[in-house]
Amino acid sequence: MEIPYTVEVRPDTGLYNAKMGIWLFLASEVMLFGALFSSYVILRTGNPDWVQHPMNVGLATLNTMILITSSVTVIMSWASLRLKDFAKFRIYFLCTLLLAGCFMVVKAIEYNQEFSQGLFPWSDNYMGIYFTLTGLHGLHVVGGMVVIAYLLGPGAKMWKTAPEQYVNRIESVGLYWHFVDLVWIFLFPSLYLL
Amino acid sequence: MSSIDEQHPEEVPELSEEAHVGVHHEDHGHQEESFIWKYIFSTDHKVIGIQYGITSLLFLAFGFTLMLIMRWQLGNPGQPVPFIGNLLGQANAPGGIVLPEFYNQLGAMHGTIMVFLGVVPLAVGAFGNYVVPLQIGAPDMAFPKLNMMSYWVYFLGGVVMLSSFFAPGGAANSGWTSYPPLSVAVATEGQTYWLIGMTFLITSSLLGSVNFIVTIVQLRTKGMTWMRLPFFVWAQLVTAFLLLLAFPPLQAAGVFQLMDRVLGTSFFLPSGLVVSNQVLQVAGGGSALLWQHLFWFLAHPEVYVLVLPGMGIIAEVIANNTRKPLWGYKPLVYSIIFLGFMSFIVWAHHMFMTGMGTVMNAFFQTTTMIISIPSVVILTALLLTLWGASIRFNTPMLFALAFLPMFGIGGLTGLPLGLSPSDIHLHDTYYVIGHFHYVVAPGTIFALFAGIYYWYPKVTGRRMNEMLGKIHFFASLVFINGVFFPMFLQGLAGVSRRLYDGGATYSHAQGVLEWNAFMSNSAFLLGLAQLPFIFNFFWSIKKGELVDSNPWQATTLEWVATTSPPLGHGNFETMPVVYNGPYEYSVPGHDDDYLPQNMAPQEG
Numbered sequence: 125m126e127i128p129y130t131v132e133v134r135p136d137t138g139l140y141n142a143k144m145g146i147w148l149f150l151a152s153e154v155m156l157f158g159a160l161f162s163s164y165v166i167l168r169t170g171n172p173d174w175v176q177h178p179m180n181v182g183l184a185t186l187n188t189m190i191l192i193t194s195s196v197t198v199i200m201s202w203a204s205l206r207l208k209d210f211a212k213f214r215i216y217f218l219c220t221l222l223l224a225g226c227f228m229v230v231k232a233i234e235y236n237q238e239f240s241q242g243l244f245p246w247s248d249n250y251m252g253i254y255f256t257l258t259g260l261h262g263l264h265v266v267g268g269m270v271v272i273a274y275l276l277g278p279g280a281k282m283w284k285t286a287p288e289q290y291v292n293r294i295e296s297v298g299l300y301w302h303f304v305d306l307v308w309i310f311l312f313p314s315l316y317l318l
Numbered sequence: 319m320s321s322i323d324e325q326h327p328e329e330v331p332e333l334s335e336e337a338h339v340g341v342h343h344e345d346h347g348h349q350e351e352s353f354i355w356k357y358i359f360s361t362d363h364k365v366i367g368i369q370y371g372i373t374s375l376l377f378l379a380f381g382f383t384l385m386l387i388m389r390w391q392l393g394n395p396g397q398p399v400p401f402i403g404n405l406l407g408q409a410n411a412p413g414g415i416v417l418p419e420f421y422n423q424l425g426a427m428h429g430t431i432m433v434f435l436g437v438v439p440l441a442v443g444a445f446g447n448y449v450v451p452l453q454i455g456a457p458d459m460a461f462p463k464l465n466m467m468s469y470w471v472y473f474l475g476g477v478v479m480l481s482s483f484f485a486p487g488g489a490a491n492s493g494w495t496s497y498p499p500l501s502v503a504v505a506t507e508g509q510t511y512w513l514i515g516m517t518f519l520i521t522s523s524l525l526g527s528v529n530f531i532v533t534i535v536q537l538r539t540k541g542m543t544w545m546r547l548p549f550f551v552w553a554q555l556v557t558a559f560l561l562l563l564a565f566p567p568l569q570a571a572g573v574f575q576l577m578d579r580v581l582g583t584s585f586f587l588p589s590g591l592v593v594s595n596q597v598l599q600v601a602g603g604g605s606a607l608l609w610q611h612l613f614w615f616l617a618h619p620e621v622y623v624l625v626l627p628g629m630g631i632i633a634e635v636i637a638n639n640t641r642k643p644l645w646g647y648k649p650l651v652y653s654i655i656f657l658g659f660m661s662f663i664v665w666a667h668h669m670f671m672t673g674m675g676t677v678m679n680a681f682f683q684t685t686t687m688i689i690s691i692p693s694v695v696i697l698t699a700l701l702l703t704l705w706g707a708s709i710r711f712n713t714p715m716l717f718a719l720a721f722l723p724m725f726g727i728g729g730l731t732g733l734p735l736g737l738s739p740s741d742i743h744l745h746d747t748y749y750v751i752g753h754f755h756y757v758v759a760p761g762t763i764f765a766l767f768a769g770i771y772y773w774y775p776k777v778t779g780r781r782m783n784e785m786l787g788k789i790h791f792f793a794s795l796v797f798i799n800g801v802f803f804p805m806f807l808q809g810l811a812g813v814s815r816r817l818y819d820g821g822a823t824y825s826h827a828q829g830v831l832e833w834n835a836f837m838s839n840s841a842f843l844l845g846l847a848q849l850p851f852i853f854n855f856f857w858s859i860k861k862g863e864l865v866d867s868n869p870w871q872a873t874t875l876e877w878v879a880t881t882s883p884p885l886g887h888g889n890f891e892t893m894p895v896v897y898n899g900p901y902e903y904s905v906p907g908h909d910d911d912y913l914p915q916n917m918a919p920q921e922g
Contacts, residue, residue, distance in 0.1 A: 125893075128537060
């Protein structure tokens with residue numbers, strides 16, 4: 125027997141299963157990053173000798189731009205697919221993947237600069253927090269890239285076999301991607317500017 | 319009419335044969351591919367539920383054994399452990415005599431294994447997985463592949479935890495709470511294993527909780543409105559929300575502690591920390607209290623994760639065996655939801671003695687007193703359900719009836735701990751151990767036993783032996799109280815819970831020292847009392863009394879709408895439609911004393 129509401133929407137909740145699943149997953153992620161940010165606040169306010177190293181705000185601004193752009197392209201890809209324009213979808217989705225790659229490259233350059241200045245996770249708690257939070261965020265970006273690459277490559281067959289479900293998958297990935305973007309929007313000011 | 323009539327009786331024996339293989343699949347070394355996909359990497363919620371059940375019962379037995387070794391040391395300090403003493407390793411127990419360092423490992427791992435690998439996977443992974451889709455009329459969980467992944471990630475977490483015993487220096491030894499700086503600056507490599515193992519377990523519970531919530535919200539069959547959900551499903555829903563939202567902060571804390579241990583950061587290490595007369599060479603500036611906040615933010619809701627599914631099981635069993643509707647179904651539902659919310663804002667009552675300040679203490683003792691209200695409502699409603707009933711005293715019901723006073727003792731003894739003035743005296747004594755074990759052991763574990771006896775016929779098509787079940791029950795009830803009640807006496811006398819010799823070297827403990835041997839002997843007898851259960855569990859798979867699909871004359875869908883065991887894929891022949899509330903027992907004007915949830919109202 126088929127599991128109901130995998131594709132179509134359940135009338136009384138207005139959701140298909142995966143969409144509800146991804147929202148719940150994101151709720152859990154909010155608690156994860158909420159705890160990480162709270163810990164940052166507690167460690168920083170509780171330590172009179174807190175040291176704040178000057179970070180590369182320029183590169184971080186560039187990365188902010190990159191991620192915001194990728195959030196736009198991921199919406200465009202989903203919208204194109206809803207309009208059944210698969211070619212356009214592929215272009216936008218590929219752009220998202222490439223932008224995510226750019227973000228990671230810039231991040232690697234930044235890490236490299238910090239290492240060359242002798243700043244490591246164990247140098248002090250500011251650097252510890254910086255590397256832990258940006259590292260975990262980076263892992264989320266990489267995770268998103270893997271899923272996007274899969275849906276562009278072998279996963280794209282589904283467009284032929286179950287197009288509606290494929291569109292749903294793209295929507296779920298889009299929701300996740302926006303969350304990853306949003307985390308960065310909080311990370312950028314709290315780590316680089318404040 | 320009900321779909322009992324639609325079942326094909328000739329299918330039942332064939333299906334039960336399947337389930338028998340499923341129940342002890344680990345004993346069979348079949349190499350056929352179909353076997354692997356059917357029973358090892360199955361996506362069927364029933365098989366996954368059985369996998370969870372077997373694995374978690376094995377972990378419970380293992381955690382129990384760790385405790386028996388500790389109790390041997392406490393009851394007979396300095397004596398070699400009998401039977402298994404030589405297997406413990408020369409580094410841990412030379413000549414079979416437990417070393418203090420090993421005792422610490424046993425304590426930490428007993429707690430970790432019982433909570434994260436035993437009780438929760440049994441209550442949620444096994445019972446939730448098997449029963450929830452059947453009770454709400456769903457063909458499976460919403461995400462069957464995630465469900466499979468959730469089990470295997472849990473399994474990996476268990477393997478990592480077990481392998482930590484072979485790590486250099488042994489397993490984690492800083493308590494199941496893993497408080498830094500001890501767990502960072504002093505603990506051996508096993509602590510790193512612990513953190514990695516916890517990451518697997520947290521991932522598993524995240525996948526599971528998303529699956530449960532989506533299943534319960536989305537896959538309820540036609541007519542299964544919120545107020546027609548069996549209370550067990552409500553309990554699982556609230557539990558899933560607790561797991562979903564409370565575990566991530568522990569994951570954050572685990573990442574920080576892993577960074578502290580592996581990369582040398584000092585999130586939890588304050589400046590100028592001295593270990594073994596040496597100032598620790600770290601940057602410092604961290605906060606040890608931060609870990610406690612993050613840990614208890616999970617671990618207090620975790621207490622409710624342990625007990626809520628148990629309450630759900632008890633509600634099912636009590637309604638079924640009193641042949642009455644639950645007294646106050648709606649108050650029960652509202653209470654359990656309120657309990658779920660409140661459980662997020664009581665965590666720091668575990669930290670009254672850390673010096674976090676009187677304002678914080680006042681806030682958290684107030685919320686702690688408030689959270690006792692819904693617990694009391696639930697217990698009272700269950701108790702009042704018994705009023706005027708002609709009770710059927712079968713084995714599941716005996717465990718359910720024992721749950722009420724046992725959980726009651728656990729709950730009431732918690733009040734003095736939740737008030738910061740009395741907690742000053744009781745904190746970190748055996749009183750605390752007695753309190754939470756009453757909640758979890760004769761509380762939750764009795765509820766889980768009730769669940770095993772109750773749903774066993776659904777899984778196997780056969781009932782467990784009643785005589786053996788009653789021996790198991792009465793012996794367990796006597797001995798488990800023998801283990802835990804004297805802990806209150808010792809704790810009130812001020813005996814610390816962490817002493818390797820059980821307090822032999824402390825003058826204030828001398829008056830209550832004789833209880834150590836009593837408690838230890840009770841624990842060994844409690845172990846013996848489980849033998850009838852283990853025998854019964856396996857014997858009944860083949861030899862138990864054959865029963866029809868609804869041996870308890872119950873009303874909920876898992877009993878009235880499908881066979882025992884349910885159909886392999888999809889559970890139901892046709893999707894059931896629900897017309898009635900979950901506990902329509904002894905309805906006036908109805909012929910039977912139970913009205914199945916899927917029975918349509920008759921014309922006229």
